[in-house]
Amino acid sequence: MSTTFLPCGEYHQSYHEDHAWWQTKFIKGKMILLMLVLFGGIPYMADSYWISVCNQVGYTVLGALGVQLLIGFCGQVTLGHAAFLAVGAYTSTLLILEFPWPKFFLDLGLAYPISILAAAVVAGVWSVLFGLPSAKVKGFYLILTTMAAQFVTVDFVITQYISQIGGRGQAFSLPPGTIKIGPWVIDSDLKIYYMMLVLVILLVAAVVNLLRSRVGRAWVAIRDNDISAEVMGINVVQYKLFAFFVAGFIGGVAGAFWISNLAAISPEHFPWFWSLWLVGVILIGGVGSIHGTIFGSIFMVVVMELLQMAVIPLASSYPKLLMDFLFIKEAAFGLAICAFMVFEPNGLAYRWWQAKNYFNLWPFSY
Amino acid sequence: MGGTTAIKADDVLLDLKDIHMYFGKVAALSGVSLQVRKGDIHSVIGPNGAGKTVMMNIINGLYRPQKGEIRFKGQLINNIRPYQRASLGMARTFQKVEVFGGMTVLDNIRLGRHIHFKSGILSGAIYAGRVAREEIEHRRFIEEEIIDLLEIEHIRHKPVGMLPYGLQKRVELGRALALEPELLILDEPLAGLNLEETEDMARFVIDVNEDKRWKVTCLLVEHDMGVVMDLSHQVFVLNFGNMIMNGTPQEVQNNPQVIKAYLGEEDMYATRR
Numbered sequence: 001m002s003t004t005f006l007p008c009g010e011y012h013q014s015y016h017e018d019h020a021w022w023q024t025k026f027i028k029g030k031m032i033l034l035m036l037v038l039f040g041g042i043p044y045m046a047d048s049y050w051i052s053v054c055n056q057v058g059y060t061v062l063g064a065l066g067v068q069l070l071i072g073f074c075g076q077v078t079l080g081h082a083a084f085l086a087v088g089a090y091t092s093t094l095l096i097l098e099f100p101w102p103k104f105f106l107d108l109g110l111a112y113p114i115s116i117l118a119a120a121v122v123a124g125v126w127s128v129l130f131g132l133p134s135a136k137v138k139g140f141y142l143i144l145t146t147m148a149a150q151f152v153t154v155d156f157v158i159t160q161y162i163s164q165i166g167g168r169g170q171a172f173s174l175p176p177g178t179i180k181i182g183p184w185v186i187d188s189d190l191k192i193y194y195m196m197l198v199l200v201i202l203l204v205a206a207v208v209n210l211l212r213s214r215v216g217r218a219w220v221a222i223r224d225n226d227i228s229a230e231v232m233g234i235n236v237v238q239y240k241l242f243a244f245f246v247a248g249f250i251g252g253v254a255g256a257f258w259i260s261n262l263a264a265i266s267p268e269h270f271p272w273f274w275s276l277w278l279v280g281v282i283l284i285g286g287v288g289s290i291h292g293t294i295f296g297s298i299f300m301v302v303v304m305e306l307l308q309m310a311v312i313p314l315a316s317s318y319p320k321l322l323m324d325f326l327f328i329k330e331a332a333f334g335l336a337i338c339a340f341m342v343f344e345p346n347g348l349a350y351r352w353w354q355a356k357n358y359f360n361l362w363p364f365s366y
Numbered sequence: 367m368g369g370t371t372a373i374k375a376d377d378v379l380l381d382l383k384d385i386h387m388y389f390g391k392v393a394a395l396s397g398v399s400l401q402v403r404k405g406d407i408h409s410v411i412g413p414n415g416a417g418k419t420v421m422m423n424i425i426n427g428l429y430r431p432q433k434g435e436i437r438f439k440g441q442l443i444n445n446i447r448p449y450q451r452a453s454l455g456m457a458r459t460f461q462k463v464e465v466f467g468g469m470t471v472l473d474n475i476r477l478g479r480h481i482h483f484k485s486g487i488l489s490g491a492i493y494a495g496r497v498a499r500e501e502i503e504h505r506r507f508i509e510e511e512i513i514d515l516l517e518i519e520h521i522r523h524k525p526v527g528m529l530p531y532g533l534q535k536r537v538e539l540g541r542a543l544a545l546e547p548e549l550l551i552l553d554e555p556l557a558g559l560n561l562e563e564t565e566d567m568a569r570f571v572i573d574v575n576e577d578k579r580w581k582v583t584c585l586l587v588e589h590d591m592g593v594v595m596d597l598s599h600q601v602f603v604l605n606f607g608n609m610i611m612n613g614t615p616q617e618v619q620n621n622p623q624v625i626k627a628y629l630g631e632e633d634m635y636a637t638r639r
Contacts (some may be wrong), residue, residue, distance in 0.1 A: 015505045021497070206491035212491035213497055214483040217469070221477050224466035231426055233452030233481040233545065242487060288468065 058196035062254030075223030080150035088255025099276035115326035126249020286347025385434035412604035458551035467527030478544030
């Protein structure tokens with residue numbers, strides 16, 4: 001899954017062209033069309049319900065991006081990523097609620113953007129802390145140490161201590177109007193949608209850029225063969241921690257973004273199941289693929305929504321379906337992962353690549 | 367000629383002095399000394415289990431010997447990590463290919479230049495200006511110096527894991543060369559190659575060693591005696607952790623002890639040709 005197919009008669013004449021993101025006019029056109037749909041089409045067509053579904057997709061993309069970076073590109077299996085989302089969300093919330101912002105900052109709507117950045121950095125550092133065992137342990141053992149991140153962070157530190165700050169009890173509520181970027185108060189699904197789009201595009205672009213430069217190559221090298229990576233001059237421990245930092249950073253942004261969608265945050269928003277869910281997203285989308293992260297997120301969120309829509313009309317005759325929907329959702333999640341592991345271990349991204357190839361090579365099959 | 371002490375101190379690139387390496391009670395190397403002269407192809411031969419690969423792992427830092435000194439360019443490197451040795455100018459290939467299977471050929475070779483790239487997390491994420499220029503500069507080097515030399519133009523965008531073994535070996539050599547090393551450790555570069563691939567690989571080793579552009583000192587571990595005797599300036603013979611001798615290929619071939627321990631009957635390596 002590497003290079004772009006060039007149409008007959010079109011050749012690259014410089015390395016610059018070969019390094020470009022969008023290499024042909026056709027692809028550029030396609031991407032512009034995609035942007036138009038994202039920024040204009042969807043907000044115009046969709047009602048507020050589907051916009052909120054899109055926001056859910058965006059949140060999942062942001063969360064899964066860090067997991068993808070760690071598992072798919074650096075080979076460090078993680079099962080506690082929700083912890084870093086939580087750290088991001090709580091850092092941002094606490095900064096907004098408790099930090100003595102000068103009036104000037106609040107008027108300009110800088111508090112929230114700054115808190116997002118701060119949340120990202122704090123989550124990144126927190127993630128590095130739990131990435132330290134990766135210097136010594138690999139694979140299954142690392143799964144356990146990253147799970148520790150989840151339990152230590154969410155179930156212990158946040159529930160027991162952070163939640164007590166300000167004496168609010170379990171949940172921190174965010175008064176309307178506190179989430180403000182510049183002149184815009186983020187108070188509707190549509191505004192959250194636009195903010196989500198900007199963040200997703202920025203972070204996906206950053207990760208893709210990293211992957212085609214020095215740091216990202218080192219990550220992939222560590223994933224493929226850590227001994228020869230070290231022999232080729234990569235400080236393996238340092239680069240693993242870089243990966244944990246960037247993954248935590250993205251997780252922090254995701255968490256800080258998501259508070260705009262929540263009236264109140266509590267530890268229950270970041271259960272261990274959500275960490276597992278994010279791993280499921282990249283398994284279904286395709287491990288080691290940015291496309292996979294996005295497709296996986298869309299698939300998981302949209303399938304669950306469709307499931308819900310299917311259950312509602314049945315609920316009148318089988319009320320238990322609605323009552324136990326949470327369990328149905330989890331069962332569907334497990335089933336989807338089993339099915340993908342058996343029938344398409346390379347995930348949706350591979351199917352996408354196959355489909356693209358089919359059209360690129362048409363009318364030939366090879 | 368040929369003895370371990372005959373080399374001028376300035377010319378010594380790599381100097382192993384009295385290396386002892388134990389795994390538990392097993393002595394993998396007992397008191398091995400080796401001097402590699404700048405510009406040479408220095409071969410290490412010996413029967414299976416003689417400790418050749420252990421020796422290579424010690425040289426590039428994957429193992430640390432319990433006793434002995436390793437000097438590279440005059441500097442004591444006993445306590446230097448493998449990745450730091452890479453930036454000192456040491457590169458290696460492995461006996462069983464250890465390429466990055468999921469990366470393309472080009473990315474594998476780019477990774478070999480890791481120590482020459484400068485970008486970090488932030489600049490890499492933005493990928494503008496200097497970083498983009500740097501990528502193109504290195505791409506030019508890789509295309510013109512390495513891919514052209516090793517004749518792997520046709521596979522440059524293929525994932526290495528999907529390539530046949532012979533090409534993987536070639537990519538691994540390319541990756542090591544991309545580091546622009548002063549010392550290139552080749553651990554059985556010819557193992558598992560067919561006759562034509564063997565000839566190609568031997569030619570690449572000579573190219574890299576003799577070409578004015580490269581002038582890389584090679585430390586070669588190999589079982590193909592025909593190639594070893596043709597290519598090497600010096601041959602070092604190892605037998606179960608002990609050095610038997612070090613000398614020119616001619617001297618080694620005529621040494622009764624070497625013949626007894628390793629080379630065996632006269633016609634053994636004649637049939638390999």
